Amino acid sequence: MNNYQEERMKELFGTLPQNRNMDWDAVTPVIDFEFSRHADPVRARKKNIKRAVKTLKPVKRTIGFFGYKHNKPYQCVVTGVDCRNQDYGDLKREYLLDDRGRTIQFTPWTGVIPGRGRPMSGTYCPQALQLFKLLSEWMEQEERENERGFFRQMRKKGVSFIPIKKPAEKPQTPLASKWGEAFIEAEKDGIPIVRVPDSVGRNRISMLIFDYDYINGVGTDGRPYGHAETINEYMEQEQSQEQMFDAAFDTAMREAYQ
Known part of the structure; x- marks a missing residue:
């Protein structure tokens, strides 16, 4: 005022x-x-x-x-x-x-x-x-x-609520806890993982496939991936990797069900 x-x-x-x-x-x-x-x-x-x-x-x-x-x-x-x-x-x-x-x-x-x-x-x-x-x-x-x-x-209003107790998570073994993180990081980075299920569909065997040329980002002659002269070489490596995966899968299946 x-x-x-x-x-x-x-x-x-x-x-x-x-x-x-x-x-x-x-x-x-x-x-x-x-x-x-x-x-x-x-x-x-x-x-x-x-x-x-x-x-x-x-x-x-x-x-x-x-x-x-x-x-x-x-x-x-x-x-x-x-x-x-x-x-x-x-x-x-x-x-x-x-x-x-x-x-x-x-x-x-x-x-x-x-x-x-x-x-x-x-x-x-x-x-x-x-x-x-x-x-x-x-x-x-x-x-x-x-x-x-x-x-x-x-x-x-006819609406009721029922309390639900979620089941406790099964504790992981030290090895599963340690290497589980490694598989998660591998998937993020695009590293191939081969999984072999057992007779009931559970994951029995898992394999990480490391291509060191892919990891280092270079071809076999040291040139970077994506270079025009390495395209054919890259396609050949992809084909050989598929054959290697198939062979590894067949071997794992035979060992799993012997």
Whole structure:
């Protein structure tokens, strides 16, 4: 609130009959929030949330341009009071200081609840910020109770949940754990793997086929793969590798079923 607004507020406040002949330096707003007295605590909390949102909604302009009446960085968007010299007490550490103790600006939203509407340039006075803290606590309680009531709501819809215990994984032997990683890396690098299944289809024998020319990226004469003069040689090597794989497979099958 600028000096004119502050002086105007003091002047208007002084015209009230109960305040005549009184001396004061400033006027601070007090938000008179009426808590719900409903016997059901859940319904009482719902009413408190509704009333708090209504109370904390920023004041809109009544004449002139559309927008909000109090939206300067130092103004409370609810009461319009100048917040630069207000005493926030413990609220300052919670809302107006960062982790390093530096002052930050609290940003209210046009829809009160963070994320609803759009952020404003103004702030909250201590009384409004205290009510916002209560609103946040009520909404957290509401959210926790909604989570607890999820299964009850699903049951009413005919949806039930059955807990399932997954079977424990069979522990691997040290050799299987060690060399299993080697086969995974070989597959990533494109190294051929020959697998021989047993009579029930399980993997019985596995063989890694290393072509050192392929691994080193050169042909038999030292020239890199992809060179125009090595294409025929590469095709011949591919054919010989296929024959070698077939022979290795036949040998493994004979040994496996002897």
